[in-house]
Amino acid sequence: MNRAEAIRTADKLWGKICAWTFNQRCALCGATGCDPHHWFYKRSNLKYRWEVNNGVYLCRICHNEVTTVEGREKLHALIKDKYADTYWKWAMSCPPYRPEPIKTSWIIQQITKFQLLAKILKMEM
Numbered sequence: 239m240n241r242a243e244a245i246r247t248a249d250k251l252w253g254k255i256c257a258w259t260f261n262q263r264c265a266l267c268g269a270t271g272c273d274p275h276h277w278f279y280k281r282s283n284l285k286y287r288w289e290v291n292n293g294v295y296l297c298r299i300c301h302n303e304v305t306t307v308e309g310r311e312k313l314h315a316l317i318k319d320k321y322a323d324t325y326w327k328w329a330m331s332c333p334p335y336r337p338e339p340i341k342t343s344w345i346i347q348q349i350t351k352f353q354l355l356a357k358i359l360k361m362e363m
Contacts, residue, residue: 244345251352252288258361260295266304266316269297275304277317284340288348290355 239247256274264272275296280287294313296304303309 239342239346241342241345244342244349248288248345248348248352251349251356252290252293254361255290255352255355255359256293256295258359259290259293263295264297264300265294265320266296266300266313269299272297273301275301288345288352 253274257272260272262272263270272295274293276287277292277294278286286292294317300309304313
């Protein structure tokens, strides 16, 4: 598996696990037909890109809304209130990100972790 394939596969598996975590419903409004959204931006924080707690499931409307300052504040408030025990605590415990090269072997380790998690959760992949 080359690097590009590994990234696509890891992104897809991470998204499916994010969907499962939120019962395939938008975390803000409860709608279906959603997409995963990264808490820490995936391009600027490669270390956290595939961290399971770095995702929230949002419908298109809410996903577009959280790209604004007001929307991001609404998402932060929801995360603090509704998901404080997992997501907010995790996000606040992350050390400052320091860019470092991510090796393809590390990406493949993430894929293996997702596949094992999916098997434990009895998810269809």
